[in-house]
Amino acid sequence: MDAAQTDFYARLAHAIAVQFGSNCEVVVHDLETNDPERSIVAIENGHVTGRSVGDGPSHIVLDAVKAGKVHKLSDRLAYLTKTTDGRILRSSTVFIRDADNVPVGILGINYDITVLAAAADTLNGMTGTGPNDDPTGDPEPIVRSVADLLDDLIEQSVALVGKPAALMSKDERVRAIRYLNDAGAFLITKSGPKVCKYFGISKYTLYSYLDEAKGDQD
Structure with a gap:
């Protein structure tokens, strides 16, 4: 601007x-x-x-x-x-x-x-007829730093796959890496080394997974 x-x-x-x-x-x-x-x-x-x-x-x-x-x-x-x-x-x-x-x-x-x-929950508990699902879903997180943002994106990628990184197959790791790429995680400085460490892969493997993820999208 x-x-x-x-x-x-x-x-x-x-x-x-x-x-x-x-x-x-x-x-x-x-x-x-x-x-x-x-x-x-x-x-x-x-x-x-x-x-x-x-x-x-x-x-x-x-x-x-x-x-x-x-x-x-x-x-x-x-x-x-x-x-x-x-x-x-x-x-x-x-x-x-x-x-x-x-x-x-x-x-x-x-x-x-x-x-x-909190007041609304209290009133609902006193006047409501039973538990209701929240139609708005879970609130989106607001993070304080880029480090927190990257951690949150990594957690979301793991939640998407549905199992810990140590138990993921290659295809599941590619899926998680694709999510991170789509979410813009790699725009964050030094995100690559942290992602590599978290998923237990090398820098070369990360680039290979990114290429594979982009190829799948194409």
């Missing part, structure tokens, strides 16, 4: 945060930065997720960076997320676009509803 855009969205973030109070975090990500690991260029009430300017990225930022100049990325409004310390947030993600409709940034709003959710 250019300086004018950054200034405007930083002021907008401040206005939204002042309007809704200290439980409302508003964050601006620059998708055009040369360092996607430090995508946050403005943030208000960063104590909500424990982040500050220079931190990043989130899952959505990685998805957007990996997608590149894709016009079809859609805004997401009023979905649930979760911080590393277990607080529940109601989040919205709005893509900032240039004159050609290409996403160049993200405006994110994360409102801490932990106390409200």
